Amino acid sequence: MGRLKKSTPKATARSRTTQLIKTSRTQAPFANKPFHHATLDRTLTPSQAKAGGFRTDVVEAVTSGKKIKKGAFRSPSNPTKSGHSSGYHEAFGTTDSVDHLSRRTKGSKGLSSMPAMSRGIWKKHSGATFYERNVGPVMQASDGARTDTARMVLSVPGGGGAGHSGSGMSQKGQASGHDVLRDQVMRTLKDPALTPSSAGVLAGTTALFSTAPGEVARTVDRSSKMKDQGARASYEANRNQGKREAAVHFQALTPPEQATVMTHMNTFVQAMGHTTRYLEPGRPHSPMRDERGKPGQIHGGGYLPKPPAKQATAPSFPAFGASSSSSSSSSSTAPKGPVPKLGPLPTFSSTPPGSSPAVAKPAPKPATPGAIAMAITQSLRAERT
Secondary structure: OOOOOOOOHHHHHHHHHHHHHHHHOOOOOOOOOOOOOHHHOOOOOHHHHHHOOOOHHHHHHHHOOOOOOOOOOOOOOEEEOOOOEEOEEEOOOOHHHHHHHOOOEEOOOOEEEOOOOOOHHHHHHOOOEEEHHHHHHHHHHHHHOEEEHHHOEEEOOOOOEEEOOOOOOOOOOHHHHHHHHHHHHHHHHOOOOOOHHHHHHHHHHHHHHOEOOHHHHOOOOOHHHOOOHHHOOOHHHHHHHHHHHHHHHHHOOOHHHHHHHHHHHHHHHHHHOOOOOOOOOOOOOOOOEOOOOOOOOOOOOOEOOOOOOOOOOOOOOOOOOOOOOOOOOOOOOOOOOOOOOOOOOOOOOOOOOOOOOOOOOOOOOOOOHHHHHHHHHHHHOOOEO
C-alpha cells in the first residue's frame, strides 16, 4: 500500500470548492438564493461562467466610452443539454441600444448624449441626454438580463405575444415588443436616482414582464412548434421562479431604490397597455400564476388568486416622467416624501400542485447589477453543455 499524500491547506481549500460546485449541480438549478455565482450557473457555458457574464468584454468597452462593432453585444448561439441550440434575447438593453450607446458623446456636468438617429423608434431618442454614471450599471444589468430565444415569447403592446427570432414560432409583432424595451432603457439612463442594485433588479423584472404569460404565449401561431419543446410544460413555472428571485433581490434594496424600480416598472406596464395584467401591489413583478396546462401546449393559466376587477398598482410609485418638470434628464423623478413600508408578500389560499407563492428573503449584501439580473432571468434559460 502506497504512502498517503499529506493534505495541504491549499489542497483542502481546493477540494472544498470542488465539492461545493459538485453539490450545487445536484440540487435544484433554480433554488432561491440571495447571491448569484456565475461559476455555479448551469445556464452558462464554461467560458461565460469564467468571465462572469455573456459579453463582459463589450460591457467594459462601452462603459469606458469605446465604440463597438455593430451587433457586438449579441451573444452567439450554443448547445443545451436538451439537445437543441439557442441564442439569447437581450431582454433589457437590446443589441442596437448598446450599439447607439457606444457612440454617445460625453458632455459636461456628468451628462452624455445619444448620437443623431433618424430611423424607427430611435428618432425620438436622437440626441437625448442622460447621466453618464448610469452607463456602467445599465450595461452590466443588460448583460445579465438575457433569456433563451428558443423558448422566448415576447409581450406585445396591447396584450398579444410574439415569438422571438429562433423560437420556431410566429414572430409577428416582435418589433414592437423590442421597442418597449428600448424606451425602458432610455428612461433608466435618464434617472438621477438610479443605483447599481436598482438597475439590476429593474433589468430582471423588465425581462420578466416582457416575457408573455403562458396563456398568451400559446395563442401565438405555431406555439406548439417552440424550438425548446421541453420548455412548454415548465413555461409558467419558469416565470414564477423568476418572480421568486425578483422578490429576493427587491427586498434587499433600500426604500429609495425600491421606489426607483417601482416607478419604472409602473411606466413599463402602462406602456404595454395590457388590461388584464398588472403588478402585485408594492412589488415590481406580477402575481404568481397557475402553472398547469394541457399536454403538447405551452402551460400557464391565470393569476393566483383570481385577479381583481381593476389593475392593482401602487399609487405611491408614479410612472417615470410623471413630474411636471420640463427636463426629465436633469431633475429627480424619485417620489417625494417617505416611501411606505412594504408588508409581507401575500400567501395564496389555493395553490395548484407544483406551484408556490413568492417568498422574499432579504439578501445580506448587494450583488452586482449583472449578477442580480442574471439570477432573476436564470429560469428563462436552459442548461448548457
